[in-house]
Every structure is written in C-alpha cells, then in structure tokens.
Amino acid sequence: MSEADSQKLNVLLQGIEGLQLTQFNQRRLRADISPEALPALLALLRGRAGYVHLSAISCVDWIAEDEFELVYHLYSYETKILISAHIRIARDPGVYLSVFDIFTPAAFFERDIHEMYGVYFEGSPDMSKFILTEWQGPPPMRKDFDSEQWVMDTFNWQDYHPDWLQDIEQKGGGIVRTPESRRGEE
Amino acid sequence: MNETLLTILEVIFMPVVAFVIGLFMVLMMRKLAARLQRRVGPPLMQPFYDVIKLYGKQTQISHGLIHDIGIIMAVGGYVAAESLLPVPGMDGIADKGGIVMLAYLTMIPSLGLALGVGQCANPNGSIGISRALTSMLAYDIPYIIVIFGVAYHFGSTNLIDIIDTQQAGGVATWGISEMPVLAIAGLFALHASLGKQPFEIYIAPAEIATGPMVEMGGKYLGGLFVMQSFQLYTASVLYVSLFLGGGENWITFLLKCFAVLAIPIIIAYLFPRYRTEDLVRLVWKWPVMLALIGVAFVMT
Amino acid sequence: MTQNELEKIEISTQPKRTNPLANVFDDLVRFCRSRSMFMLHYCTGCGAIELPPAMTSRFDMERLGIQPMVTPRQADILLITGYVSIKTLKRVILTYEQMGSPKYVIGICSCTVNGGMYWQSYATAKKLDEYLPVDLYIAGCMPRPEAVMEGMQQLMQKIKTGEADSWKKYYSHYDYYLGNQQQLFGNNWQTPTDIIGEAESYQLMGPQTLGEHTKILQQVQKPLEPLEMKL
Amino acid sequence: MNFLDGLLILSLLSVIVTGFAQKLRSAGWLSSVLLGLQCLLLMGMAGLAYGSPAVSSSFSVSVLGQPLHWQFNALSWFFALITLASALASSVYAAGAWGEDYRLQGGNPGLLQFALNLNVFAMLLLLASGDLLSLFVGWELVSWASLLMMVLAGGAAGRFGLRYIVYATAGAMAVMTGLVMIFQLTGSFQFADFAAIAPSLSNAQVVTFTLLFVFGFGVKMGLLPFHLWQADAYAETPGPGAAFLGAISSRMGLFAMLILVIQLIGLGRLINIEVPYSFFSLRDVLMWVAAFTIIFPTFTAMRQNDARLLLAWHGIGQGGYMLMGLLMVNPLGSAGGLMHVFNYASYQAVLFLVVTAVIYRTRTADLNQLGGLVTRMPLSFLMMLICIIGLAGIPPMNGFVSKWLIYRSLIVEGMPLLFVASVVGTLGTILSVYKLIHNTFLGQLRLEHEQIREVPWSMMIPMLILSAVVFITGFLPGIVLDWVASAQAALGIPVLEHTLGGVESPSGNLDMIWICSVLFGGFAVGALVFYSGNKSRRVHQLDNYAGGHFLTADDRYHYSNNFYAGLMHHIGHWYRGTFQWLESSLGSAISLLSAATQMLFNSFHPALFLLLAATLSLLFFAG
Structure with missing residues (x-):
C-alpha cells in the first residue's frame, strides 16, 4: 500500500466514527467498526474508493462472548487491496441489516449465513433455504450445535467388522490383499 | 402360385438371416473398437446376451401407446426392408420395389423411432430426434445422388438387375471399378448414415444422454439394439449390391459385407464428434461434390 | 423394524418351475443377465475416478459384458461411488426408482458403508442400505480397480445363481425404506415415480409394502396416474 | 340434358340456395347435401375416367359473336372429382360442431358454406371450359370466389386477401394479353383453332405465349417468385375453407396451364427452344422454376411456428412436384404429376382439418404452445400421422407413389440435379412435418390441456374418410392411375402402363400391394417380438429422466422452440427474405x-x- 493510497483512504474515512484500521501487509487491511457505522463505511468504500467487489461475507460464532462476528471482504481492482470490515453483533437475537442495496451479491452470502448460523438480515431479498434444502435441525455451523451427537441420534451404524469379514480373514484373505502378498502366493 | 409361396418363404427367412448377421456385425463393431483401444472387447455372444437380457427385464417402463408402437415400427420397418435386399439364393420382393423404394422404406423405422421418442416427453430425446433428422437431411443428399448415378449407369432401379449385370461381367464391371468416385462418395454417405463417430450427433451420450434412447429401457432398448443390427446389415448389403457385385455365394457375400462395414467403423473409433452444423457443412461439401463428379462421369 | 430384522428377511426366490424347459429358459435369462450388465455410475464422490481405469484398456470391463450407460432406464447396476450427501441421496433414490428391474446397487468406497471419513458430518447419509437395498459393498478409500472388478465378478456370480434379488426387497418392504427416507426428508417427501403402483402391477406386493409411512405418502402424494388415451 | 348440364345447373343452384339460406342454422347440412348430390352427378360421368368420350354441355352462350361452350373430358373429371370431394369433406366438417363453435366465435358459417359453393361452381365452370373465352371467364370467377373465401375471417385476412388480388389481377392481365394475341392470330377462341396453328408459331411467339400463361396461371399456383401471397392468405382462412383452398384451389392454375401450355402448345416445342447462351431449353427453365418452387417454400415451412402457416407453405412446395412431373415427356413423370394433384389434395385437406380440430379444442395453432395431445385426441393424431407420411412421401401412403413416379422419370431422363432438388424438398418436408406432429401431439401435455377431449364425430368422419383414401390409394395406386391414364390420354400425352399395385416396367417395378403387405407383415413381426416380452407398465409423464431432477407439473419440459437449432445454425442465414x-x-x-x-x-x-x-x-x- 503506497503512501498516497494510505493517505487518500485516511482522508476518506476520517468522518467515520469508531473506525480502527490495522494494516497487515501491503495488500490487507483490517477495519474494526461498530455495526451501526458499517453500511456507511461500505457505501463510502464502494462509491468513493473503488472497492466494488464484495468477495465474501463470513461469520464467526464467538459463543463464549455470546456474539457473532461478521466479516465483509471488499476488494479494489485499482489499488489491489483487500479490506476486511469486522463487526460484532449480539448472538441473541442475531439480527443485522442487509447490505444488499449496496452490494447485490450480498444476497447470496447473507442467505448462506442465515442458513448456517441463523443470523437474520433485515432487508435481504430472500432468506429461504439455500443449500440445505432438506435440513430441519438447528443452524449447523453454530458452536452450540453438536454435529457428532446429532449424527449419533439420527443415523444407525453397521458393524464394521461383520462375521463374513472375520471368516475371510481366518482364511488368510480379507479386503486388503497387497500386490506383494499376491506375488508371494504365485 | 408356387412362385408366390416361395417368395413368401423368402420374405420370412430373409429378416432372420439379416438379424443374425446384423448381431455379428454389432459384435464386429465392438470388437474393432476394443482392438483400436487396445482392449480385449466383448465375448462372441455378447450381442445375444444383451438382447436377451433386455427382453428379459422384469419391469418395463412405457410412456404410452405410441412409445410401444414406435418400437414396433422401428423393428417391423426393418424386417420389411430386409426382404427388398437380395442375398445369395434369395431375391425376396426386390423386383417389386427397387432402390428408391428401399431408400424410403428405411425411413419408416426412423420415423417410428421418432414417434416413440416423441411420446416419451423427454427433451433430450426430442433434441436427439431433431439432430437425427438434421443429419439425415445431410447424408441423404450424397446418398441419393449415388443411387441416381448407379441406377442411371445400370439403366435400372431393380437391385436384382444391378447385381446380375455386375456378376455377369466380373470384377471389371463392378460398380466400384466402373464408378470409383461414386463408390467413395457412397462410402462416405454410408458412414454418416450409420450414426457413428464423428457423425453420432444424435446419440451424444455426454451431451444429451443418448438422445433418442434416453427413456428406453428393457425391451424398448432391446428393440433399438435389434434395429441397430438391421441398420448395419442394410447399409452394408446395399453398398455391396451397388458397388461390389452383390454376393455370388454366401462366403464372398459375407466377406464383402463385413469388409465394407469395417472401413467406416475403423475410421469412426478414431474420431470425436462433430457439432450439428459442422456435420451438415462437411457432408454437404465433400461427399456431395464427389457424388456429383461421379455422376458427371457416369453420364458422359 | 430394525436393521437386524431386515437382514434376516428372506426374499422368496422364484420357485423352480415344474416345466424343465421353463427352467432352462430361466437359467438362460439369468446367465444373460449376469453376462450383460449395463451400469450407471452415479459419480457421487471420489470413488468414480477408479472406474475409468476399470473400463479402459488396463482392465477392460467390456470383456465381462459390462458397459457404461447414461440414463437409469437403460441401466442394470447403480454404482454409488462415494459419500452421499442428503441432497444427493434424494436424486439417488429417484434414479434407483427409475431403473428397470432387476436392478442392483453396488456401494463403492467406505463412505457408502458407514459414512467413511464423513462419519460425523450432519450432511451426509451414513448407511446406504437403509434407503436402498444394496447388493454389494466394495469397501476401501478408494478401492482399486482390481477390487472393483472383483466385486463385479462376485455380483455376476450372485446373479447367475439367482441370489441377487434384493431389488425385490425394495418393493416388498417399501414401508421400511420409505420410513427412513421420510426421517431425513420430512413427511412431504415423494418422488415422481409410483412404487406402490409398480409393486401392484408386477405382483411384487409384500406384507410390508404398505404401512404407516406409506399412509403418510399417500396423503401428500399428488395423483400420478399415467395419462391414458381417451376417446 | 346430360349429367354435365345437371352438374353445372345444380352447382349454380347450390350457390343461390346457400346464398339465401345463410342465416339458417341448418345451412351447413343443406350445403353438404347439395354438394353430395353434385358428387353423385359427377359419378354419373365416371365413364369418362375409363375411356368414354368427352361430354359436352348442351347449352352455350354467345358473347360478341364468340360462342362459349362447356365440356367435360377425363382431365376435367379428374380435377372435378378432387374439387367436389374436398368441398364435400370441408362442408360436412363445417356443418356440425365446428360450425356451431364458429358461430359462437362471431363467424358466419352460412357465409362460409356459400363461399364454398361459389368456389365449387367457379371451379366446375373453369374445369368444364370448352374454349379459351369460357376458360378466362371461369378463371376470373375462381379468382374472385377464392378472394371471398380468404377475406371471410376479416382482420389480417383482409390485408392478405388484398395482396392476393393484386397478384391475381396481374396474372389475369397476362392471361388476357395472351388470349387477345391468340385471337389476333386465329380469329377465334376455340382450342382446336389454336392447336391447329400452334406448330406454325415462331419460336418468339411460343416463348411469349408460354411466359404469359406460365406467369398468369403460375401466380395462382404460387410458382416462384409469385408465391408470397399464398401462405398467409390460406392460413388466415377459416379452417374448413383453408382445407378446401389448400387442397385444390391453387391447382386450378395447374389445370389451366396444362390445357394451354402442354395440350395446346405442346412440350415438344418447349424442348426445342434453346435459351440463348446456355444449354437450357425453355422446358428446362420451367422445370427449374418448379424445382425452386419445391425447395424454397418447403424450407420456409420448416421455420414456421404456426401449424396453419407451416401447412400452407408446404402447399406451395408440393405444387412444384406436380409441375415438374407434368413437364416430363415420359408417361411416368406426367402420371406422377397428375397423381400428385389427387394425393396432395387428399392429405392436405386432412392436415388442415386436423389442425383446425386442434384449434377447436385448444384455441391455438402455435406450435410452441401445444404438445402431448396424443393422449387426449388419439384419432386426430392417427389422421395426422397418416397424412404427414403421405405429405412426406414415405411408403405406404399415396404420396410416395406419385413422388416415386416423378423420381423414376427423372432417373430415366437423366436429370441428376433436378432429382436432387426434388429429394431435398422431400427431406425438408420430412423434417418440418415431424416438427408439426411432435410439437402438437407428442411430448409433454400441458396442464391446461389435461381436460380436453377428442373432437365430435361430425368433424371426425370427413377426416377419417379422407385419410382412408390416403391409405387405400397408397395400397392400391392402380385405382387413381386408371383415372390418371385417361387424363393423360385426354391431354394427348403418352399414357402410363400400370397395374393395380403400381407400375411394371423392365427397368424397375413398383408393386405397392406386395410392399404394403410385407411392411405390415414386418410390423406384425415387430409387434409379436415386442409383446412377447414382459408386460410393460405405463408411467406418468413426469416420471422421466431429468438427470435426477424432480419434475413437477410446472416444469415446461417440452422441446419445441427452434426445433432444428443445429441446422438453423448452419443454414439460418440463408433465409434472407x-x-x-x-x-x-x-x-x-x-x-x-x-x-x-x-x-x-x-x-x-x-x-x-x-x-x-x-x-x-x-x-x-x-x-
């Protein structure tokens, strides 16, 4: 990140309250911001600084702090810098604003997060099921969802060492017959 | 009356012979493909196994009466067409139709298949039929010019006359030695009509899920297997009759038939597939040009 | 019904017919079935990559009469080659139901046995034979082409002797399979195929074809009568 | 008073009666009965078709000192048979349920019947013409009568009718010029006088006459490049009217051309006239016009998305076969051309009627909005199947026989390019008729068409009878070939030797009896093999392979739009308009x-x- 870019960005973002910028390297910037100010930041970055690509929205479940962290990854094709804007929202009720009106692709990311974490985005065009069309349980990516327990409750297992396999093994066979052992036989 | 009875017997017997030979032609096709790909290939009776298995399927899925009738027409049309193709010792009703008749009679099975596929209401099938008809429009033009040239050369549309003329004069009067250009064009058209690579646009398994066969299972698919073996037989016997003097006896006849068929098959398995418009362009260019040159030679 | 009970079910194999000629005919058909297997490889996971070597010049399945086919209508064997996510399972079941009987299912890779490396994933089905009658498992992650060929030959043997008719189980114990399917997909689950109608039409109705689960199905099912010709 | 007088008087009477009885509810049946009576009278003259001498009408009129008289020979009888049969079928079709429906839609079925009768009368008058003047009178009557039929529907039909009449008037001008020139040469309008001086005409005169008459009558036939009016005008005509017009109306041009160009001037003259700077004779030029008339409209038909337009464009194309056959010197070709008039009329009428039946039930002829009707209208499907096989010229239907005769004669005469052209036309026909039957009757049945039923018997019976004709005359082509041979004799061209089953000639026979028997035997074998397999079970149309996708009734799963996409990708840019x-x-x-x-x-x-x-x-x- 050149000096000029950095200065430009600083001038641009000085009006936003509570913004904290951290630079990791030439190409990565982290912006911590309050949830209320995020839409303004995104609008500013898109409209004035050329960050036109919302490459992803990711979500982290901080269950100990009872918070969800939402990360908006913005990319500029001009300066080739990726800015990740981090916000924290309360885990309960887990509702936030949609940024669909600023970035249209956000609809898909928000739908996905809604499905996986149960975060509701107000104003998002479609919050119906996306990938897990058959899923009826709780949002599976939440930390309080115990996948293993759920699997144990839902599915049955078959014996991994059934009688017929033991029979074969007794005969010296089995499923694993390496080429070496075969060569030995011949 | 006796003659009529004999004809009827021949008409019954000829399709049976054609079916058996056709199945071996299918086998040869698969064997050749396997050898070209350095594989062993299927065992001798594989086509029989396939057909018997398909007819022996316990559940058969039909999409309606026309689906059934389509298969009946596809098989029945070829059964009828075989009696128009003279083989050694049997002329059937070849004197009552001729080659133009044969060319159109072999469209009936395709039409039946097209109807049956249409009833299935599967767009893959319909796309397959639309492509099959397109390729028919392409290859029938050189094919029909070749037929014209041969009929004009021999002064007859009667296959029996054509074969007799060639056999009477020996190899020098065979169609292939008197009309070599037409013979090449004919082979090209024959290849395209078989629907093998690079002309298999209407099967296209990876693209339209075998097109017309998409909803065919059990005896429906079995019927199409039978149809395919008839198709191979018809194409090669017609070519042999037009250009290679027909069959003096069964041994030379079978030799010629299998040899004729082997050429397009060997070419086929070395190629991928054309797109529809490229097929039309190719077939309307080279074989048509060759056939027209051939006809020009024949007519001067 | 538990798994163990299901395994104990003996499918009433076709009784030997009294007419010796008919027996010969049955044997012939069974032999042809075993020597001509069209497979539909439903490439669900990584195991599918082991099939091309099995088909091409190294191992050449065609010499056993095994050919790949493209649509379920044409196929005899359904190969499930890897993990089956629940969403995929729906399609697998539809594909299986669209195949013409006799039909066989081969589960390739450990994932079809017990979920394999995805055993604790909420999104993949674990035991394939709770949802479909599986004739043969080829375990391994992934099994080599030799193992696939070996499995195929075993299946051929089973078909030849007439043991491999677990497809009848799907008709005669449809309620069990449907119940497991409904557990995953909810009570609105239905396919465009009509298994009960088929079972009736081919006289494959068993004591457990109908039950509580099929009752639920019949409540939600939209009518699926074929379009009859009307004058 | 002979049968011809009776026929003409009855025909005129029918025009008057149906004209006054338009408002009656039973006008349709009345008209059908009258047309039926005319058919009976025509049958009274059936001897004509088997060699009886020509019948002359006993009344004649004199205009400006020129006598007009009327007569019937085998050729007139042949055309009159087609005219009356198709008119009767259309009339019965329109008289029953269709007429009621048409009335409810705001049309006037009585007026349609009147137009039908008027057309029949005009055509009979033309067919019976005994001299050039009565020919011209008949010709003008036919032109205006078909205009009445075309503009019945109003709206766009009026515009297309206007277009037609511009063409028709231009054609009539050309014909009149030719007739005036003949009158100047001979001083009379008698056929015989013109025929007498025809051999002594100079080449320039022959060319002038031929071009004038081919243009004048060719406009009505839709010969290239004067074909543009026809498809739209026929497609807009109410169903049964379109069936009648499509079946026979355009063939009047062929009839007049036959009389003037082939009978009076003679093909021999045409062959002897060389086109300067080429190796074509005048006859070859006309044959190429016919060949292009086959190809271009046929391939235009393939692109149509409206069933009626598709059929109407084919009508133009099939006219090319007839002209091509008739321009052939050998008996095979001219028999093929004449037989094709009959064959074509039989299946084209049914096809229009079937399409009308589909419109009657579904209210649309748009090929992208139909599909799957075979389960609901199976008999209509069967009719259409029989007739598209005929139209495409595939055995065992009658269309094959006439086309076979034409192909055969092209081979005998050694005309490879024309042969290819006619085969290309046939192949194009196969493609587009499959599109027609596939998009209408096969494929997925739409939700909104689930409840429709087969059309009532009043509509079904005419179609059934006509398609039976299509099949029977394919099985026993000798029936029609008898009439055709007499017509050939009446025209003074070589007569075809034929048998009941087809043609016997040293260089290639056709025996449809054997072929059809073997074909149906083959089907029987196919059915035996098929039904000896295990019993099959019908499944719902949504139980269909879609790559594992679950189909529902909302899925439009019918491939209909841009049906020959691959072909159009290649030849699409050839359609330049x-x-x-x-x-x-x-x-x-x-x-x-x-x-x-x-x-x-x-x-x-x-x-x-x-x-x-x-x-x-x-x-x-x-x-």
Whole structure:
C-alpha cells in the first residue's frame, strides 16, 4: 500500500466514527467498526474508493462472548487491496441489516449465513433455504450445535467388522490383499 | 402360385438371416473398437446376451401407446426392408420395389423411432430426434445422388438387375471399378448414415444422454439394439449390391459385407464428434461434390 | 423394524418351475443377465475416478459384458461411488426408482458403508442400505480397480445363481425404506415415480409394502396416474 | 340434358340456395347435401375416367359473336372429382360442431358454406371450359370466389386477401394479353383453332405465349417468385375453407396451364427452344422454376411456428412436384404429376382439418404452445400421422407413389440435379412435418390441456374418410392411375402402363400391394417380438429422466422452440427474405412511378395533356 493510497483512504474515512484500521501487509487491511457505522463505511468504500467487489461475507460464532462476528471482504481492482470490515453483533437475537442495496451479491452470502448460523438480515431479498434444502435441525455451523451427537441420534451404524469379514480373514484373505502378498502366493 | 409361396418363404427367412448377421456385425463393431483401444472387447455372444437380457427385464417402463408402437415400427420397418435386399439364393420382393423404394422404406423405422421418442416427453430425446433428422437431411443428399448415378449407369432401379449385370461381367464391371468416385462418395454417405463417430450427433451420450434412447429401457432398448443390427446389415448389403457385385455365394457375400462395414467403423473409433452444423457443412461439401463428379462421369 | 430384522428377511426366490424347459429358459435369462450388465455410475464422490481405469484398456470391463450407460432406464447396476450427501441421496433414490428391474446397487468406497471419513458430518447419509437395498459393498478409500472388478465378478456370480434379488426387497418392504427416507426428508417427501403402483402391477406386493409411512405418502402424494388415451 | 348440364345447373343452384339460406342454422347440412348430390352427378360421368368420350354441355352462350361452350373430358373429371370431394369433406366438417363453435366465435358459417359453393361452381365452370373465352371467364370467377373465401375471417385476412388480388389481377392481365394475341392470330377462341396453328408459331411467339400463361396461371399456383401471397392468405382462412383452398384451389392454375401450355402448345416445342447462351431449353427453365418452387417454400415451412402457416407453405412446395412431373415427356413423370394433384389434395385437406380440430379444442395453432395431445385426441393424431407420411412421401401412403413416379422419370431422363432438388424438398418436408406432429401431439401435455377431449364425430368422419383414401390409394395406386391414364390420354400425352399395385416396367417395378403387405407383415413381426416380452407398465409423464431432477407439473419440459437449432445454425442465414425484398421493392418502384406521374401531371396544365392525348390518338387512327 503506497503512501498516497494510505493517505487518500485516511482522508476518506476520517468522518467515520469508531473506525480502527490495522494494516497487515501491503495488500490487507483490517477495519474494526461498530455495526451501526458499517453500511456507511461500505457505501463510502464502494462509491468513493473503488472497492466494488464484495468477495465474501463470513461469520464467526464467538459463543463464549455470546456474539457473532461478521466479516465483509471488499476488494479494489485499482489499488489491489483487500479490506476486511469486522463487526460484532449480539448472538441473541442475531439480527443485522442487509447490505444488499449496496452490494447485490450480498444476497447470496447473507442467505448462506442465515442458513448456517441463523443470523437474520433485515432487508435481504430472500432468506429461504439455500443449500440445505432438506435440513430441519438447528443452524449447523453454530458452536452450540453438536454435529457428532446429532449424527449419533439420527443415523444407525453397521458393524464394521461383520462375521463374513472375520471368516475371510481366518482364511488368510480379507479386503486388503497387497500386490506383494499376491506375488508371494504365485 | 408356387412362385408366390416361395417368395413368401423368402420374405420370412430373409429378416432372420439379416438379424443374425446384423448381431455379428454389432459384435464386429465392438470388437474393432476394443482392438483400436487396445482392449480385449466383448465375448462372441455378447450381442445375444444383451438382447436377451433386455427382453428379459422384469419391469418395463412405457410412456404410452405410441412409445410401444414406435418400437414396433422401428423393428417391423426393418424386417420389411430386409426382404427388398437380395442375398445369395434369395431375391425376396426386390423386383417389386427397387432402390428408391428401399431408400424410403428405411425411413419408416426412423420415423417410428421418432414417434416413440416423441411420446416419451423427454427433451433430450426430442433434441436427439431433431439432430437425427438434421443429419439425415445431410447424408441423404450424397446418398441419393449415388443411387441416381448407379441406377442411371445400370439403366435400372431393380437391385436384382444391378447385381446380375455386375456378376455377369466380373470384377471389371463392378460398380466400384466402373464408378470409383461414386463408390467413395457412397462410402462416405454410408458412414454418416450409420450414426457413428464423428457423425453420432444424435446419440451424444455426454451431451444429451443418448438422445433418442434416453427413456428406453428393457425391451424398448432391446428393440433399438435389434434395429441397430438391421441398420448395419442394410447399409452394408446395399453398398455391396451397388458397388461390389452383390454376393455370388454366401462366403464372398459375407466377406464383402463385413469388409465394407469395417472401413467406416475403423475410421469412426478414431474420431470425436462433430457439432450439428459442422456435420451438415462437411457432408454437404465433400461427399456431395464427389457424388456429383461421379455422376458427371457416369453420364458422359 | 430394525436393521437386524431386515437382514434376516428372506426374499422368496422364484420357485423352480415344474416345466424343465421353463427352467432352462430361466437359467438362460439369468446367465444373460449376469453376462450383460449395463451400469450407471452415479459419480457421487471420489470413488468414480477408479472406474475409468476399470473400463479402459488396463482392465477392460467390456470383456465381462459390462458397459457404461447414461440414463437409469437403460441401466442394470447403480454404482454409488462415494459419500452421499442428503441432497444427493434424494436424486439417488429417484434414479434407483427409475431403473428397470432387476436392478442392483453396488456401494463403492467406505463412505457408502458407514459414512467413511464423513462419519460425523450432519450432511451426509451414513448407511446406504437403509434407503436402498444394496447388493454389494466394495469397501476401501478408494478401492482399486482390481477390487472393483472383483466385486463385479462376485455380483455376476450372485446373479447367475439367482441370489441377487434384493431389488425385490425394495418393493416388498417399501414401508421400511420409505420410513427412513421420510426421517431425513420430512413427511412431504415423494418422488415422481409410483412404487406402490409398480409393486401392484408386477405382483411384487409384500406384507410390508404398505404401512404407516406409506399412509403418510399417500396423503401428500399428488395423483400420478399415467395419462391414458381417451376417446 | 346430360349429367354435365345437371352438374353445372345444380352447382349454380347450390350457390343461390346457400346464398339465401345463410342465416339458417341448418345451412351447413343443406350445403353438404347439395354438394353430395353434385358428387353423385359427377359419378354419373365416371365413364369418362375409363375411356368414354368427352361430354359436352348442351347449352352455350354467345358473347360478341364468340360462342362459349362447356365440356367435360377425363382431365376435367379428374380435377372435378378432387374439387367436389374436398368441398364435400370441408362442408360436412363445417356443418356440425365446428360450425356451431364458429358461430359462437362471431363467424358466419352460412357465409362460409356459400363461399364454398361459389368456389365449387367457379371451379366446375373453369374445369368444364370448352374454349379459351369460357376458360378466362371461369378463371376470373375462381379468382374472385377464392378472394371471398380468404377475406371471410376479416382482420389480417383482409390485408392478405388484398395482396392476393393484386397478384391475381396481374396474372389475369397476362392471361388476357395472351388470349387477345391468340385471337389476333386465329380469329377465334376455340382450342382446336389454336392447336391447329400452334406448330406454325415462331419460336418468339411460343416463348411469349408460354411466359404469359406460365406467369398468369403460375401466380395462382404460387410458382416462384409469385408465391408470397399464398401462405398467409390460406392460413388466415377459416379452417374448413383453408382445407378446401389448400387442397385444390391453387391447382386450378395447374389445370389451366396444362390445357394451354402442354395440350395446346405442346412440350415438344418447349424442348426445342434453346435459351440463348446456355444449354437450357425453355422446358428446362420451367422445370427449374418448379424445382425452386419445391425447395424454397418447403424450407420456409420448416421455420414456421404456426401449424396453419407451416401447412400452407408446404402447399406451395408440393405444387412444384406436380409441375415438374407434368413437364416430363415420359408417361411416368406426367402420371406422377397428375397423381400428385389427387394425393396432395387428399392429405392436405386432412392436415388442415386436423389442425383446425386442434384449434377447436385448444384455441391455438402455435406450435410452441401445444404438445402431448396424443393422449387426449388419439384419432386426430392417427389422421395426422397418416397424412404427414403421405405429405412426406414415405411408403405406404399415396404420396410416395406419385413422388416415386416423378423420381423414376427423372432417373430415366437423366436429370441428376433436378432429382436432387426434388429429394431435398422431400427431406425438408420430412423434417418440418415431424416438427408439426411432435410439437402438437407428442411430448409433454400441458396442464391446461389435461381436460380436453377428442373432437365430435361430425368433424371426425370427413377426416377419417379422407385419410382412408390416403391409405387405400397408397395400397392400391392402380385405382387413381386408371383415372390418371385417361387424363393423360385426354391431354394427348403418352399414357402410363400400370397395374393395380403400381407400375411394371423392365427397368424397375413398383408393386405397392406386395410392399404394403410385407411392411405390415414386418410390423406384425415387430409387434409379436415386442409383446412377447414382459408386460410393460405405463408411467406418468413426469416420471422421466431429468438427470435426477424432480419434475413437477410446472416444469415446461417440452422441446419445441427452434426445433432444428443445429441446422438453423448452419443454414439460418440463408433465409434472407429475398422474395419479400423483391416484392416490396417492386411495390416501391411502382409507387415511385405513380408519384412521379402524378407530379408531372400536376405541375403542368392538365388540359395540355388532354390535348396531347387527343392529338396523338387522332394521328394514330388517321394514320
């Protein structure tokens, strides 16, 4: 990140309250911001600084702090810098604003997060099921969802060492017959 | 009356012979493909196994009466067409139709298949039929010019006359030695009509899920297997009759038939597939040009 | 019904017919079935990559009469080659139901046995034979082409002797399979195929074809009568 | 008073009666009965078709000292049979349920019946013409009668009708010019007088006459490049009317051309006239016109998305086969051409009627909005199947026999390119008729069509009878070939030797009895093999392979739009609308010319022009 870019960005973002910028390297910037100010930041970055690509929205479940962290990854094709804007929202009720009106692709990311974490985005065009069309349980990516327990409750297992396999093994066979052992036989 | 009875017997017997030979032609096709790909290939009776298995399927899925009738027409049309193709010792009703008749009679099975596929209401099938008809429009033009040239050369549309003329004069009067250009064009058209690579646009398994066969299972698919073996037989016997003097006896006849068929098959398995418009362009260019040159030679 | 009970079910194999000629005919058909297997490889996971070597010049399945086919209508064997996510399972079941009987299912890779490396994933089905009658498992992650060929030959043997008719189980114990399917997909689950109608039409109705689960199905099912010709 | 007098009088009477009885509810049945009676009278003259001498009408009129008289020979009888049979079928079809429905839609079925009768009368008058003047009278009547039929539907039909009448008038002008020239040469309008001087005509005169008559009558036939009016006009005509017009109306042009060009001038003259700087004779030029008339409209038909338009375009194309066959010197070809008139009429009428039946039930003929009707209208499907096999010229239907005769004669005469052209036309026909039957009757049945039923019997019976004709005359082509041979004799061209099953000739036979029997035997074997397998079970149309996708009734799963996408990718850019462009540029040129004349006239004093014209004419007469 050149000096000029950095200065430009600083001038641009000085009006936003509570913004904290951290630079990791030439190409990565982290912006911590309050949830209320995020839409303004995104609008500013898109409209004035050329960050036109919302490459992803990711979500982290901080269950100990009872918070969800939402990360908006913005990319500029001009300066080739990726800015990740981090916000924290309360885990309960887990509702936030949609940024669909600023970035249209956000609809898909928000739908996905809604499905996986149960975060509701107000104003998002479609919050119906996306990938897990058959899923009826709780949002599976939440930390309080115990996948293993759920699997144990839902599915049955078959014996991994059934009688017929033991029979074969007794005969010296089995499923694993390496080429070496075969060569030995011949 | 006796003659009529004999004809009827021949008409019954000829399709049976054609079916058996056709199945071996299918086998040869698969064997050749396997050898070209350095594989062993299927065992001798594989086509029989396939057909018997398909007819022996316990559940058969039909999409309606026309689906059934389509298969009946596809098989029945070829059964009828075989009696128009003279083989050694049997002329059937070849004197009552001729080659133009044969060319159109072999469209009936395709039409039946097209109807049956249409009833299935599967767009893959319909796309397959639309492509099959397109390729028919392409290859029938050189094919029909070749037929014209041969009929004009021999002064007859009667296959029996054509074969007799060639056999009477020996190899020098065979169609292939008197009309070599037409013979090449004919082979090209024959290849395209078989629907093998690079002309298999209407099967296209990876693209339209075998097109017309998409909803065919059990005896429906079995019927199409039978149809395919008839198709191979018809194409090669017609070519042999037009250009290679027909069959003096069964041994030379079978030799010629299998040899004729082997050429397009060997070419086929070395190629991928054309797109529809490229097929039309190719077939309307080279074989048509060759056939027209051939006809020009024949007519001067 | 538990798994163990299901395994104990003996499918009433076709009784030997009294007419010796008919027996010969049955044997012939069974032999042809075993020597001509069209497979539909439903490439669900990584195991599918082991099939091309099995088909091409190294191992050449065609010499056993095994050919790949493209649509379920044409196929005899359904190969499930890897993990089956629940969403995929729906399609697998539809594909299986669209195949013409006799039909066989081969589960390739450990994932079809017990979920394999995805055993604790909420999104993949674990035991394939709770949802479909599986004739043969080829375990391994992934099994080599030799193992696939070996499995195929075993299946051929089973078909030849007439043991491999677990497809009848799907008709005669449809309620069990449907119940497991409904557990995953909810009570609105239905396919465009009509298994009960088929079972009736081919006289494959068993004591457990109908039950509580099929009752639920019949409540939600939209009518699926074929379009009859009307004058 | 002989049968011909009776026929003509009854026909005129039917026109008057149906004209007055338009408002009656039973007008349709009345008209059908009258047409049926005319058929009976025609049958009374059936001897004509088996060698009886020509029948002359006992009344004649004299206009300006020129006698007009009417007569029937085997050729007239042959055409009259087709006319009356198709009119009767259309009339019965329109009289029953369809007529009721048409009335409810705001149409007037009585008027349709009147138009039908008027057309029949005009055509009979034309067919019976015994001299050039009565021919011209009949010709004009036919033109205006078919205009009445075309504009019945109103709306766009009016516009297309207008277009037709512009063409028809131009054609009539050409015919009149030719007749006046003949009159100047012979001083009479008798056929015999013209035939007598025909051998002594100079080449230039023959060319002039041929071009005038081919243009004049060819317009009605839809010969290239005067074909543009036909498809739209026929497609807009109410169903049964379109069936009648499509079946026979355009063939009147062929009939008149036969009389004047082939019978009176003679093909021999045409063959002897070389086109300068080429190796074509005048006959070859006409044959190529016929060949292009086959190809271009057929391939235009393939692109149509409306069933009626598709059929109407084929109608133009099939006319090319007839002309091509008739321009052949050998008996095979001319028999093929004449037989094709009959065959074509039989299946084209049914096809239009079936499409009308589909419209009757579904209210649309748009090929992208139909599909799967075979389960709901199976008999209509069967009719259409039989007739598209006929139209495509595939055995065992009658269309094959006539096309076979034409192909055979092209081989015998050694005309490879024309042969290819006619086969290309046939292949194009196969493609487009499959599209027709697939998009209408096969494929997925739409939700909104689930409840429809087969059409009522009043509509079904005419279709059934006509398609039975299509099949029977394919199985036993000798029936029609008898009539055709008599017609050939009446035309004075070589007569085809034939048998009941087809043709016997040393270089290639056709025996449809054997072929059809073997074909159906083959089907029987196929059915035996098929039904000996395990019993099959019908499944719902949504139980269909879709790559594992679950189909629902909302899924439009029917492949219909741009049906030959791959082919169109290649040949699509060949459809340039050249003829449309030609037509419109001609129109523009004429309007430019008229504007210029008007300007000229307005810019000077009109009286000057009047004076000039008067002086010139005085000079002319004085000189």
